[in-house]
Amino acid sequence: MERAIRAIVEAMEAQGYVADRDIATAVHLARRLRKPLLVEGEAGVGKTEIAKVVAAAFDMELIRLQCYEGLDVATALYEWNYPRQILRIRMGEAEGASARELEETIFDREYLLERPLLQAISREKAPVLLIDEIDRADEEFEAFLLELLSDFQVTIPELGTVRARSHPYVVLTSNGTRELSDALRRRCLYLWVDYPSFEKELRILHARVPDLRTGLDEEVARFVQRLRQEKLYKRPGVAETLDWARALEDLGVRDLEPEIVRATLGCLLKDRHDMEGLEPAELERLLASALRAPSEAPAGEEA
Amino acid sequence: MTGAVRDAPGPPAGRAAAWIVELSRALRAEGLASTLHESLAARDALEELDLSDGLDAYFGLRSVFVSDPSEIPAFDRCFWAAWGTPQERVPARSRTRKSKRGGRSGGPDPSQRRPGVSVLERLSGRAAPARGAREGEVPTPSAYSPSEGLASRSFAELDELDVRALERVLDRLALKLATRRSRRTRPATRRGLVDLRRSLRSAVRHDGEIVRLARRTRRVERPRIVLLCDVSGSMERYSRFLVRFILALGRTGDVEAFAFSTRLARIDTGRRGGRVDAALGALRQQVRSWPGGTRIGACLEDFVDRFGRRLLGERTVVVILSDGLDRGDTAALERAMRSIHRRARKVIWLNPLLESADYEPEARGMKAALPFVDEFAPGHSLEALRDLARLIRL
Numbered sequence: 001m002e003r004a005i006r007a008i009v010e011a012m013e014a015q016g017y018v019a020d021r022d023i024a025t026a027v028h029l030a031r032r033l034r035k036p037l038l039v040e041g042e043a044g045v046g047k048t049e050i051a052k053v054v055a056a057a058f059d060m061e062l063i064r065l066q067c068y069e070g071l072d073v074a075t076a077l078y079e080w081n082y083p084r085q086i087l088r089i090r091m092g093e094a095e096g097a098s099a100r101e102l103e104e105t106i107f108d109r110e111y112l113l114e115r116p117l118l119q120a121i122s123r124e125k126a127p128v129l130l131i132d133e134i135d136r137a138d139e140e141f142e143a144f145l146l147e148l149l150s151d152f153q154v155t156i157p158e159l160g161t162v163r164a165r166s167h168p169y170v171v172l173t174s175n176g177t178r179e180l181s182d183a184l185r186r187r188c189l190y191l192w193v194d195y196p197s198f199e200k201e202l203r204i205l206h207a208r209v210p211d212l213r214t215g216l217d218e219e220v221a222r223f224v225q226r227l228r229q230e231k232l233y234k235r236p237g238v239a240e241t242l243d244w245a246r247a248l249e250d251l252g253v254r255d256l257e258p259e260i261v262r263a264t265l266g267c268l269l270k271d272r273h274d275m276e277g278l279e280p281a282e283l284e285r286l287l288a289s290a291l292r293a294p295s296e297a298p299a300g301e302e303a
Numbered sequence: 304m305t306g307a308v309r310d311a312p313g314p315p316a317g318r319a320a321a322w323i324v325e326l327s328r329a330l331r332a333e334g335l336a337s338t339l340h341e342s343l344a345a346r347d348a349l350e351e352l353d354l355s356d357g358l359d360a361y362f363g364l365r366s367v368f369v370s371d372p373s374e375i376p377a378f379d380r381c382f383w384a385a386w387g388t389p390q391e392r393v394p395a396r397s398r399t400r401k402s403k404r405g406g407r408s409g410g411p412d413p414s415q416r417r418p419g420v421s422v423l424e425r426l427s428g429r430a431a432p433a434r435g436a437r438e439g440e441v442p443t444p445s446a447y448s449p450s451e452g453l454a455s456r457s458f459a460e461l462d463e464l465d466v467r468a469l470e471r472v473l474d475r476l477a478l479k480l481a482t483r484r485s486r487r488t489r490p491a492t493r494r495g496l497v498d499l500r501r502s503l504r505s506a507v508r509h510d511g512e513i514v515r516l517a518r519r520t521r522r523v524e525r526p527r528i529v530l531l532c533d534v535s536g537s538m539e540r541y542s543r544f545l546v547r548f549i550l551a552l553g554r555t556g557d558v559e560a561f562a563f564s565t566r567l568a569r570i571d572t573g574r575r576g577g578r579v580d581a582a583l584g585a586l587r588q589q590v591r592s593w594p595g596g597t598r599i600g601a602c603l604e605d606f607v608d609r610f611g612r613r614l615l616g617e618r619t620v621v622v623i624l625s626d627g628l629d630r631g632d633t634a635a636l637e638r639a640m641r642s643i644h645r646r647a648r649k650v651i652w653l654n655p656l657l658e659s660a661d662y663e664p665e666a667r668g669m670k671a672a673l674p675f676v677d678e679f680a681p682g683h684s685l686e687a688l689r690d691l692a693r694l695i696r697l
Binding site: 001002003004005021022026029030032033035037038072074079080082085089106139181182186188189190191192 | 336338340341344347348351352353356358359362363365366367369370371372375488499500503506513617644645648
């Protein structure tokens with residue numbers, strides 16, 4: 001394994017993130033090739049975490065842009081500070097300044113409110129720019145982003161062109177609610193994050209919920225792995241596993257009993273149909289089959 | 304982690320570029336969009352990686368060439384073939400991602416489907432048959448139910464007046480549903496949110512006095528609808544209503560319609576109903592003279608080749624009405640559906656057979672197409688058409 005990749009695995013692990021080799025390789029290449037990293041996967045598999053952990057591991061600032069439909073330049077890039085501009089205009093009037101002078105004054109960088117994207121390219125030291133859930137933004141925004149990601153400069157009509165002072169490390173995440181354009185996909189390195197394998201999930205549990213009773217950790221991982229094989233509307237992600245483990249730990253649970261699982265199932269299943277669909281007998285059967293077969297744990301990314 | 308380090312052949316020393324070109328060509332043959340752009344990135348990537356171990360190169364190049372989880376198996380094959388090590392080295396994937404929206408493509412949740420009386424049933428005078436689980440429920444008539452007189456007469460007996468009545472219902476429905484207010488805004492003069500930016504700009508012209516508040520209001524968005532309608536014999540009862548409905552939608556939006564059975568034909572979506580009727584009639588005549596057997600795959604591929612570039616895009620919702628009974632090549636159907644799904648905003652497949660509770664998409668064609676369908680719905684009744692309008696609203 002490339003030394004740099006091993007270093008990334010270790011640095012991420014030090015932050016409590018269990019990184020597989022595919023994740024570390026993609027992170028490594030994205031840094032070296034200066035390409036944005038597009039991370040896709042089901043909800044709760046730790047896509048957003050990648051950006052956070054990379055920022056923490058390499059001591060970089062994290063700038064986050066949460067996408068939503070209708071996200072526009074004023075929220076993503078910049079906006080003028082209107083109250084200050086109005087105040088300045090009033091003062092200018094009192095001083096008898098001309099319209100031209102006034103215009104030059106109030107459309108200065110000083111009156112500009114920097115939003116995440118502008119912040120990301122104005123920093124002296126390269127930050128991590130996390131563009132979260134890009135699939136929630138619309139095509140107009142995607143097109144705009146594409147331009148920004150290729151040129152790393154933006155043009156503000158009143159001010160001129162702002163060039164990036166440093167090249168931010170860009171991570172985009174997507175849940176696949178909308179198909180992203182080919183142009184955007186091709187601009188990025190691509191990383192698909194799957195649900196973790198049993199072993200990986202166990203390692204994650206150890207890293208994140210270290211006080212979980214030995215034995216219970218395996219039961220938790222096994223049951224979640226088993227549950228993911230069911231036909232569910234919303235399968236539990238790693239985030240749900242961790243929530244559940246913490247809940248069990250708080251309750252002082254020693255072994256997984258059907259009643260306890262049922263009482264805490266809300267940590268894992270977030271859909272009414274899934275909850276109702278899992279009848280007591282069915283739950284018992286699932287639990288029994290999960291705890292029975294320790295050797296052949298259902299595999300995830302790697303077998 | 305996988306990977307006992309073995310002596311892996313990898314790209315021959317000094318010939319990395321040629322090796323990448325070969326790999327890229329193999330990937331293209333598998334249907335991946337691999338261009339010079341990717342090859343250049345791959346070359347840069349190899350320079351950053353430790354080539355003694357195939358896995359670094361595997362994961363690295365995968366992030367370069369693959370842009371969708373469905374492409375991973377093909378990449379695995381090509382990469383390890385090029386690398387020259389046996390397939391066992393490939394990290395096993397227990398579960399490839401089903402479809403983009405796998406969870407949802409299984410059709411609407413039966414428990415959420417409201418009971419409604421099929422227009423066709425009402426028109427043909429047949430009582431709604433008891434349907435499995437829904438037995439005993441009282442069907443709620445649709446809010447847009449046509450006059451009672453229509454219900455007792457068979458479809459074939461409808462006179463011009465009845466058809467018009469139904470058309471008016473569909474029109475009203477279409478007009479109400481085909482538009483959607485965008486979250487994006489456009490400049491406006493009187494109503495809407497105050498646009499401080501423009502207000503300030505104009506204030507500068509008036510010595511800093513805000514004379515007039517500029518405003519913005521939400522834009523109205525119209526999807527483009529592309530309708531691909533199976534007009535083979537088995538579908539005729541359904542296609543007639545759907546085509547009418549879609550054309551009614553067309554009065555407010557942007558609609559392109561095609562009919563197919565063994566061949567693909569474009570329907571002239573002129574604004575006047577009469578012309579549409581005539582066009583449809585002519586088309587039916589024409590279709591009857593086509594040799595039997597539906598070739599969905601070939602027709603959809605033809606559509607992609609001839610019209611895809613112009614009609615498919617981010618604003619496009621593709622509606623396919625077909626029972627999925629394909630006599631032709633399912634590989635062609637799969638190729639066409641993949642291409643449509645990638646380029647359109649949403650793909651809706653209406654299959655009237657879905658109306659029956661115990662229907663399973665067993666037809667080979669239907670099975671091949673399903674992974675690329677965002678919404679799978681029956682579209683057999685007025686109620687179902689109303690649902691369709693909701694789906695079309697992006």
